[in-house]
Amino acid sequence: MMSNANIDTAQVDADGSNATPMPAPLTPGQVLRARARTHRGLQIGMGILLGLLLIALFAPLLAPHDPFAQTLSARMLPPVWSEGGRWDYLFGTDQVGRDYLSRLIYGTRISLIVGFGAATIGMLIGVTLGVLAGYFGGRIDYAVNFVLTAQLALPGLLLAMALVFIIGPSVWVVISIVGVLHWTYYLVVTRSATMRLREIDFVAAAQAVGASRLQILVREILPNLAPQILVIFTFELGVAILAESSLSFLGVGIPPPTPSWGLMIAEGKEVMFFRPWQVVLPGAAIFLLVVGANLAGDGLRDITSPEGRN
Amino acid sequence: MSETVIDVAGLSVSLTTPNGRLNAVHEISFNLKRGESLGIVGESGSGKSMTALALMNLLPKSAVRKAERLRLLDHDLTELSDKDFARNFAGQKIGMIFQEPMTSLNPVYSIGRQLTEGVVRAGLMSEAKARRLAMDLMDRVGLPDPKTRFNQYPHQFSGGQRQRVMIAMGLMSKPDLMIADEPTTALDVTVQAQILALMADLKRELGMAMILITHDLGVVAQTVDKVAVMYAGEFVETGSVRDVLGSPRHPYTAALLHAAPELGGERRRLSAIPGRIRPVYGARTACIYENRCTLAEARCRADWPGLQDAGAGHEYRCILPPQRATALAEEMPLLPSHVDPGSAPVIEIENVARVFATRRSVFQPVQSLRAVDGVSLTVSRGETFALVGESGSGKSTLARMLLGLDAPSEGRIRICDQPVWDLNGVNRAKLVQPVFQDPYSSLNPRRSIGETIAQPLALHAIGTRQERWDKVRAIMDLVGLPGAFLHHYPNQLSGGQRQRVAIARALIMQPEILVCDEPTSALDVSVQAQILNLLTDLKADIGLTLFLITHDIGVVHQIADRVAVMKAGRIVEAGPSEHVLQAPRDSYTQALLSAVPSTARALHARRPKAQTHAD
Numbered sequence A: 001m002m003s004n005a006n007i008d009t010a011q012v013d014a015d016g017s018n019a020t021p022m023p024a025p026l027t028p029g030q031v032l033r034a035r036a037r038t039h040r041g042l043q044i045g046m047g048i049l050l051g052l053l054l055i056a057l058f059a060p061l062l063a064p065h066d067p068f069a070q071t072l073s074a075r076m077l078p079p080v081w082s083e084g085g086r087w088d089y090l091f092g093t094d095q096v097g098r099d100y101l102s103r104l105i106y107g108t109r110i111s112l113i114v115g116f117g118a119a120t121i122g123m124l125i126g127v128t129l130g131v132l133a134g135y136f137g138g139r140i141d142y143a144v145n146f147v148l149t150a151q152l153a154l155p156g157l158l159l160a161m162a163l164v165f166i167i168g169p170s171v172w173v174v175i176s177i178v179g180v181l182h183w184t185y186y187l188v189v190t191r192s193a194t195m196r197l198r199e200i201d202f203v204a205a206a207q208a209v210g211a212s213r214l215q216i217l218v219r220e221i222l223p224n225l226a227p228q229i230l231v232i233f234t235f236e237l238g239v240a241i242l243a244e245s246s247l248s249f250l251g252v253g254i255p256p257p258t259p260s261w262g263l264m265i266a267e268g269k270e271v272m273f274f275r276p277w278q279v280v281l282p283g284a285a286i287f288l289l290v291v292g293a294n295l296a297g298d299g300l301r302d303i304t305s306p307e308g309r310n
Numbered sequence B: 001m002s003e004t005v006i007d008v009a010g011l012s013v014s015l016t017t018p019n020g021r022l023n024a025v026h027e028i029s030f031n032l033k034r035g036e037s038l039g040i041v042g043e044s045g046s047g048k049s050m051t052a053l054a055l056m057n058l059l060p061k062s063a064v065r066k067a068e069r070l071r072l073l074d075h076d077l078t079e080l081s082d083k084d085f086a087r088n089f090a091g092q093k094i095g096m097i098f099q100e101p102m103t104s105l106n107p108v109y110s111i112g113r114q115l116t117e118g119v120v121r122a123g124l125m126s127e128a129k130a131r132r133l134a135m136d137l138m139d140r141v142g143l144p145d146p147k148t149r150f151n152q153y154p155h156q157f158s159g160g161q162r163q164r165v166m167i168a169m170g171l172m173s174k175p176d177l178m179i180a181d182e183p184t185t186a187l188d189v190t191v192q193a194q195i196l197a198l199m200a201d202l203k204r205e206l207g208m209a210m211i212l213i214t215h216d217l218g219v220v221a222q223t224v225d226k227v228a229v230m231y232a233g234e235f236v237e238t239g240s241v242r243d244v245l246g247s248p249r250h251p252y253t254a255a256l257l258h259a260a261p262e263l264g265g266e267r268r269r270l271s272a273i274p275g276r277i278r279p280v281y282g283a284r285t286a287c288i289y290e291n292r293c294t295l296a297e298a299r300c301r302a303d304w305p306g307l308q309d310a311g312a313g314h315e316y317r318c319i320l321p322p323q324r325a326t327a328l329a330e331e332m333p334l335l336p337s338h339v340d341p342g343s344a345p346v347i348e349i350e351n352v353a354r355v356f357a358t359r360r361s362v363f364q365p366v367q368s369l370r371a372v373d374g375v376s377l378t379v380s381r382g383e384t385f386a387l388v389g390e391s392g393s394g395k396s397t398l399a400r401m402l403l404g405l406d407a408p409s410e411g412r413i414r415i416c417d418q419p420v421w422d423l424n425g426v427n428r429a430k431l432v433q434p435v436f437q438d439p440y441s442s443l444n445p446r447r448s449i450g451e452t453i454a455q456p457l458a459l460h461a462i463g464t465r466q467e468r469w470d471k472v473r474a475i476m477d478l479v480g481l482p483g484a485f486l487h488h489y490p491n492q493l494s495g496g497q498r499q500r501v502a503i504a505r506a507l508i509m510q511p512e513i514l515v516c517d518e519p520t521s522a523l524d525v526s527v528q529a530q531i532l533n534l535l536t537d538l539k540a541d542i543g544l545t546l547f548l549i550t551h552d553i554g555v556v557h558q559i560a561d562r563v564a565v566m567k568a569g570r571i572v573e574a575g576p577s578e579h580v581l582q583a584p585r586d587s588y589t590q591a592l593l594s595a596v597p598s599t600a601r602a603l604h605a606r607r608p609k610a611q612t613h614a615d
Helices: A010-015 A028-038 A040-057 A100-136 A138-153 A156-167 A171-181 A184-198 A201-208 A213-249 A261-271 A277-304 B048-055 B082-088 B111-121 B127-140 B159-171 B189-206 B217-223 B241-246 B251-259 B322-327 B395-402 B425-431 B449-459 B465-478 B483-487 B495-507 B525-542 B553-559 B577-582 B587-595 B599-605
Strands: B004-017 B020-033 B037-041 B063-066 B069-072 B094-097 B177-181 B209-214 B226-231 B234-240 B345-358 B367-380 B384-388 B410-415 B432-435 B513-517 B545-550 B562-567 B570-576
Touching: A028 A040, A028 A277, A040 A100, A040 A277, A100 A138, A100 A171, A100 A184, A100 A213, A100 A261, A100 A277, A138 A184, A156 A171, A156 A213, A171 A213, A184 A213, A201 A213, A201 B432, A201 B495, A213 A261, A213 A277, A261 A277, B004 B048, B004 B209, B020 B037, B020 B048, B020 B209, B020 B226, B020 B234, B037 B048, B037 B217, B048 B063, B048 B177, B048 B209, B094 B159, B111 B127, B111 B159, B127 B159, B159 B189, B177 B189, B189 B209, B189 B217, B189 B587, B209 B217, B217 B241, B217 B599, B226 B241, B226 B251, B234 B241, B234 B251, B241 B251, B241 B599, B251 B525, B345 B395, B345 B545, B367 B395, B367 B410, B367 B545, B367 B562, B367 B570, B384 B395, B384 B553, B395 B410, B395 B513, B395 B545, B425 B432, B432 B495, B449 B465, B449 B483, B449 B495, B465 B483, B465 B495, B465 B525, B495 B513, B495 B525, B513 B525, B525 B553, B545 B553, B553 B577, B562 B577, B562 B587, B570 B577, B570 B587
Parallel strands: B037 B209, B037 B226, B094 B177, B177 B209, B384 B545, B384 B562, B432 B513, B513 B545
Antiparallel strands: B004 B020, B004 B063, B004 B069, B226 B234, B345 B367, B345 B410, B562 B570
16 A cells, blocks of 8 residues: 555554544535434425425426416305315415416416526626625725625615516516525625635645636635535525515516416405405415525525534 | 642543543543642643643533542532532632633723723722732733733734733632643744743742643643643653653653654654544543554553552553663664755745735825845755744745745746746646645645645646546555545545645645645644654655745754744844754844753753743
């Protein structure tokens, strides 16, 4: 094993083979998996997210009816457990006789698309600016901080409403606008983390072997930010879903007749006191998804941050 | 003066861990009279800090303390409740000084308030009296102008001054026992010498007992009366400093003594201690040092060795004949004499300066700070050049410029006749590579060992994938890392192993020069010896030029051919290391050298006890 006999002690030092059974240290990946296995919140959160993702993917198979099909003879049916409910319309129907369960199932798609899309756009903007500001500092940092301050001074929902109103509502417009307005959290976290990482010796070591700035950012710094970014992504997922629902509720989000949970609440609010399930059911769906996202985010933070540094 | 202050017998601390009950401290016993001091030496993980925490009742919740006897003066500490101990003992009868002077003081309160608060709140004295005492003590610990400084805040004090404040704070309640955990580790050598002398004086003057915890044998040899060598939670050897360090009976003590590079005398290869401390779970059934001991025999594994008495309070836990341990050192081979500095220069530094422009805000004028100021040096091929200086002397700034990470403001640096700053990354990487101080931060935690070492090659797309891996294996072999580590991650390796990885990464581009910035100061003595031996071997085997930056004069003596002493950005003295170390001309070099704690010198000077005041 050792060709260089000069290096006297290395062999024993390095493999420690003569030591009594010491538990073998784990790789970072194994440590994460071991922690994830005992973290109940993470498991529940991830379970909810995964479940809803599957529902969204297989919506056409799961939905009992066409979510757009109006059956005027069967309007405003209550859910099956209420008086007058019917088994072929499990969660009842809305004002124009569309199956509520099918609309909820298809609504999962909209929520997840908007959530993931907007969180991704926010991540691209926030992480890019944060890493640049943190790594280069100086004038770039000043400029980015100015943009950040400006962004924080804007009333988000109001601006989103105005923008959607001007551009015209569609799913992609909602995704873009919600995304463009939710990057500050990414920026703040990645900027300070990058400032810390930039000073660490392995970055200097990479510089000394001739790595370019881009290579250092992509290969040395970004991988070390990944856990934090993932955590923020999960939180922003929840925030974006809520933002979409709010916009849709206010009528400047997803245009009808697309099934969106926020829109369903808006449509149901006129009959809220007579047909409460029309508001309660989509509300519960939003609640479930956002709780799932936050539990997953909390869990990810718990399992990644305690050792995150080394 | 002969009253026993602290009497400890059979003190054990065990911790609950996922792997079972860890015996962090195991049946240690000692006692101290007024004016006596005990030094506890050991490497990281030996349990020395845990011992201090056990005495101070500051153990973590999962720890259990057991003791046959734990008495402070007339009080039985085992019978006291935690609350009682905290109210009447901690900080009053027992004072404690921590390692980090920079973080032990609360930045938002004035020094005066922090000094007096404890005693006033405990009702020991009135505010006015506490104030007078605090100023008195500040004067006593060598803080000039106590009246003004009393109302100043921690950031207005330097590291050494803060440690003096901590000492004064520890003395406010006139404790009977003072525990100092690595009180000078974070300080520069010259400051360290002053603080140690101060503590020894105060101890004698105030009739305290003192426990000094350190990893530095030189500090122990110079400062305390009794010493306990700690290993894997037990005292493997105890006795007077002269007995234990002068004629060690335990192989670990002997190995530790010979692992530390010593100033003066012949340069021998260091006796590195193989392996690492093995934590002990459950009962002790064999000698705990047996797995690293070069003298170990079958009977060492049979039973936990009992205490052997060598007379005059000198005790040790080893069943082998004591002469064996003492003879350990003589076997290390002598190192070859220094390289003749006649050959071609590889590094030429001419009148280099680095000026940092700082300003407090956009509206204030720029202030310039000359971190490196008019430095000229040449280093010849195959030589080991050491740059010595205290923190803030500009030595790391010079190293960054040498590595091409920073551009010199004035002057130029040429390596092999090429200006470093103008070279592109690949060509520079083939000339000069760094090894950093902290092996924990110099490796990217998200990358496996193999990837880390191969990174420079992959970055510049040198060779095929297979060729790169072959090269990585060869280099790992060269620095003494087993091939099995290829797919390990840094967090699975010990400090010494990580430093080997950092050296391997630096060597893979086959550079001419290795710039080592304090390569061993974050490591234990035994591991430091391994790394220094490795560097010596590499230099001999592949003809490397080493540019070494260090504050440790022992390391300089051990491996450097030539040395330059840096102070406030300037070189104050340079020359062959024997000349500079033995006959320093510059007054700063002289002060630096006399401040270095040296075991041999301290033992030599004992009785009559020498006083080294470096003020």
